[in-house]
Amino acid sequence: MIHLISSIVEFFCSCIFFQLNYAGFFSIILNMLLYLAFKNIISKKSSFVIILFIAFAVMMLVVTNAVFDSTEQGVQETFVSSFTGDILIRPQYKSPLSLFGDETPVTGKLTELPNLVPYDEIHAYLAENPLIADLVPQVSGISQLSSDSEDQKCYMFGVPALKYLDLMKSVKIIEGSPWKDGEKGIMLSKKYAENMNVKIGDTLQFAISEGFSSRIRAVPLTAIYEYSVENTILDKIVLTNPETVRAIMDMADLSSAEKIELSENVEDMLNASDLDDLFSEAEDVSGGVLTEEVVISQEELQAFQNSYTDSSSWNFIICQVKDPKKVKQTIKLLNRTFAKNDWPCEAVNWRSSAGSTAFYLFILRLILNIGIIIILGAGFIVVNNTLVINVLDRIREIGTMRAIGANKRYITRECAAETMIMAFAAGILGCLLGLFASFLVNQIHVTFSNAFLVQLFGGSVLSTSVTCTNLCGAFSLSLFIGAIAWIYPLINAIRVNPVQAMQGVK
Numbered sequence: 001m002i003h004l005i006s007s008i009v010e011f012f013c014s015c016i017f018f019q020l021n022y023a024g025f026f027s028i029i030l031n032m033l034l035y036l037a038f039k040n041i042i043s044k045k046s047s048f049v050i051i052l053f054i055a056f057a058v059m060m061l062v063v064t065n066a067v068f069d070s071t072e073q074g075v076q077e078t079f080v081s082s083f084t085g086d087i088l089i090r091p092q093y094k095s096p097l098s099l100f101g102d103e104t105p106v107t108g109k110l111t112e113l114p115n116l117v118p119y120d121e122i123h124a125y126l127a128e129n130p131l132i133a134d135l136v137p138q139v140s141g142i143s144q145l146s147s148d149s150e151d152q153k154c155y156m157f158g159v160p161a162l163k164y165l166d167l168m169k170s171v172k173i174i175e176g177s178p179w180k181d182g183e184k185g186i187m188l189s190k191k192y193a194e195n196m197n198v199k200i201g202d203t204l205q206f207a208i209s210e211g212f213s214s215r216i217r218a219v220p221l222t223a224i225y226e227y228s229v230e231n232t233i234l235d236k237i238v239l240t241n242p243e244t245v246r247a248i249m250d251m252a253d254l255s256s257a258e259k260i261e262l263s264e265n266v267e268d269m270l271n272a273s274d275l276d277d278l279f280s281e282a283e284d285v286s287g288g289v290l291t292e293e294v295v296i297s298q299e300e301l302q303a304f305q306n307s308y309t310d311s312s313s314w315n316f317i318i319c320q321v322k323d324p325k326k327v328k329q330t331i332k333l334l335n336r337t338f339a340k341n342d343w344p345c346e347a348v349n350w351r352s353s354a355g356s357t358a359f360y361l362f363i364l365r366l367i368l369n370i371g372i373i374i375i376l377g378a379g380f381i382v383v384n385n386t387l388v389i390n391v392l393d394r395i396r397e398i399g400t401m402r403a404i405g406a407n408k409r410y411i412t413r414e415c416a417a418e419t420m421i422m423a424f425a426a427g428i429l430g431c432l433l434g435l436f437a438s439f440l441v442n443q444i445h446v447t448f449s450n451a452f453l454v455q456l457f458g459g460s461v462l463s464t465s466v467t468c469t470n471l472c473g474a475f476s477l478s479l480f481i482g483a484i485a486w487i488y489p490l491i492n493a494i495r496v497n498p499v500q501a502m503q504g505v506k
């Protein structure tokens with residue numbers, strides 16, 4: 001094992017500090033440097049303190065990132081399969097929009113969300129894009145949901161039910177059935193339905209008050225569902241038909257006329273554009289006028305009133321990609337196309353779609369990593385001071401080496417090799433301890449009952465996922481500390497006067 005470590009260190013030091021001019025001479029010098037470095041490290045107890053301190057900080061960094069890597073993966077899987085999808089297409093706006101709307105705090109005014117335009121062209125482009133597997137449009141709003149016994153604030157997601165459930169695999173219907181296209185209906189999560197004390201068939205009311213006016217819409221409860229993973233933010237979502245959201249949010253419902261097929265009689269009636277010419281020869285009479293009866297079928301009326309596919313009034317389009325590994329690539333491609341066509345919209349990932357909930361998780365991880373880096377910074381100070389003390393304690397040794405012919409470059413290489421060996425050993429030890437600690441966390445099987453912790457860690461069980469990127473980052477940070485920490489002690493070492501050092505003068 002010692003020979004293996006020596007070989008690794010020899011290769012590492014040769015790559016950084018030496019130029020290979022003469023193999024035999026280089027080998028002798030290198031072996032001497034490594035021997036002196038190992039001797040100095042082993043002879044000083046402070047060296048082991050330095051190694052253990054850096055190793056502990058590296059271990060904490062590995063474990064923390066392992067927890068949050070697993071957490072982010074769990075939250076991402078939950079959100080993507082529950083309501084965000086892989087990619088969200090949203091309008092360009094003065095402030096970032098999530099699926100919950102504009103989350104910028106406002107006072108006394110309900111923020112009106114912009115429509116996604118040009119919807120038909122964007123939808124057609126996405127539907128033909130080979131990277132997009134499926135998509136569903138959505139309108140969003142915030143209102144008061146009322147039953148006979150309860151009133152609660154809710155986030156309204158107006159979606160085509162069957163298409164939405166087909167895309168969101170985590171949403172499972174446990175009672176009732178979703179509304180069909182063109183029908184009214186509302187779907188609640190199991191926990192939301194229990195809090196509202198409602199059952200299938202009950203009528204609920206959406207209500208919004210603005211000044212002295214208010215808008216109220218009554219909708220029947222058609223289905224109750226549950227998510228595969230509980231999350232408090234998901235329990236605030238209410239799924240309903242898009243027409244209800246447009247009505248309660250006072251959105252203009254624009255339709256694409258080419259998608260509605262009308263009978264010949266209806267088309268003739270609508271094409272009669274000049275009414276003055278039509279009745280120019282008519283005289284005032286007191287009796288009635290008989291005209292040919294115009295018959296409009298029930299299907300045509302429904303096409304005017306309740307066809308979600310014909311509407312172009314949507315706030316978002318939720319997309320699912322064919323290859324989850326190409327989400328970033330797909331987002332860049334979509335945004336380039338949007339910019340090229342001058343479409344005022346943008347593609348964002350699941351984190352932006354989820355809004356503040358996912359952002360809080362990101363900030364928490366950032367804060368913890370900054371805390372660990374601060375600990376490593378303190379460790380750097382400890383390492384630096386300890387190395388300075390080591391150099392001062394070895395003044396006579398350094399002076400003797402200088403007197404018998406060792407130049408400043410040789411002293412520099414010895415100090416660098418000594419420091420990097422400690423950093424290298426601390427990095428490996430810290431990564432091994434991090435792997436072991438992560439393994440223990442998974443074996444202990446820590447569970448949560450608090451709703452906030454379940455939301456924060458993406459599930460009811462704490463798990464860790466150590467990645468190669470995590471280990472390489474922590475190990476590189478250890479080497480970085482070692483590479484910086486030897487500079488100041490080196491300055492002190494090369495300033496030593498050989499005569500004074502041999503006399504013991506510091």
